[in-house]
Amino acid sequence: MTDIRERTVLFADLRGSTGLFETLGNAEATSVVTHTVGLISKAVDECGGKLVKTLGDGLMAVFEGPRDGIKSATRMHELLERVAARGKQHGASPGLRALRMQVALARGEVVEMGGDCFGDAVNVAARLLDHAGDNETLITAEVLAGLPSNLKARFRSLDLIAVRGRAEPVHVHVLDKPSQGDVAATQFGEVRHATSEPDGIRLIWMDLDRVFDVGHMPIVLGRSVQATYCITDGRVSRSHARIDWHGGTFSLTDLSYNGTFVRFGAAGEILSLRRGSCTLHGSGVIGLGGPPTDALAPAVRFEVLHFADTEPLVGVDSGLTRRG
Template identity: 30%
Template sequence: RKKVTLGGEQREVTILFSDLRNFTRMSEGLDPQEMLAILNHYFTRMAGIVEKHGGVVDKYVGDALMALFGAPVASADDADRALRAALEMTTALDELNQQWQRRALPTVGVGIGINTGVVVAGNMGSEKRLNYTVIGDGVNLASRLEELTKTPEYEARVIVSGATLAKAKEKYRTRRLGEVAVKGKQIPTEIFALLGLRNQKVHKDQSLLSTIIK
């Protein structure tokens, strides 16, 4: 049996962060078992979408998840896979919200951030407990983009970096949101709201003013 060792390698990866909105409000009045069942049902649905598009779930933290496209196995279209997964995740949440409404439960929102960059990927932790994961500025930016979905004026459920769109082979409808400063970088990063595929219906709460990006 081959021994698993600490260490990593540099590789280009597309990182997706998603986080539920208003889940605390939904969980009020629920017993812990029911709350956990709802959360596990949500994660099962989202993880299935990530895996369907060739990604892997790196970790769950509370009601958030982090997924990787390009590690441990890379594909030429990792950016597209991540973008398609994000769009399907938002659609799936809309369907789950309908189910929860029928049970007289509050609905929840989601924020998703996606970035592509060179990161360090490998087994990290202690010699007794290792986890395969990725670290680096590219990961931090993806997390920050997810946080930016909370910005009211953006009105965006999915925010992606220009680096990810530059790698995408499909054409997507997007709305340019501006630029964000990245720690340690002199040139700011362009960010965009992801509205859908070019021939896909725009979600009702998103602007019709979009730019076709290839």
């Protein structure tokens, strides 16, 4: 029987499972991943949703309304945190601590047939996962519109994002996490706060030299021709990394399988994001698919710009300098 209804579609994808197979072996890792997916799937039933199917290390579910879908996504993250906490116990596999999850939701007319679901909302939710960072929840404007005001306030806009296979871009919002400080950004030195908010950011890769102001956010760096900053290199994912504007700073999030690496200054230590995020400050180099020291990996030079006191950037092999 075919049924067509308005639905909120949720996709969840578990990351870090590859490391489990490397450390635990196939049999035990399969058991852990299956158990973890089964655990987070309980959040679907708890919140009145319908589990459509599991997808190896992920799942798909549908909900009557957006609020239940968001409630379920939040619950999934809570359940995964419990799994990660077990990895800190004595004798537990360190791979458990590396487990992360991405969740994406879209809303629209869905065709339910033969126990499966089809439609534009299904396609959009599935492909939004490409743009989600570790433990992020992304939603479309249609999902946001169905939320009460107190829940809407927990989301911030990422503006229009080009989604693979869709001609029209999608207005995407991300669920903000409670502020815990920017640990990643400060591991290798203090963030240099300017007296005013940045006006823009400059990116240079080969002859692709562009300046983006805050109105251009988010910037997607990737191999896809739909990426905001297109880097045609085989080591770069279609949507490799994303630069957001939030709280008066630029934030870089790795979305890739090969990793994103950041070096601040001309000779600073290298920060490996690996599906994580950091605040961009000053100037430096972003390595896509390999650290900046890897001659084969594309390296994008960046500078956070304050137009009142920053001179144009000129590149050198080891980093960035200013004219003076």
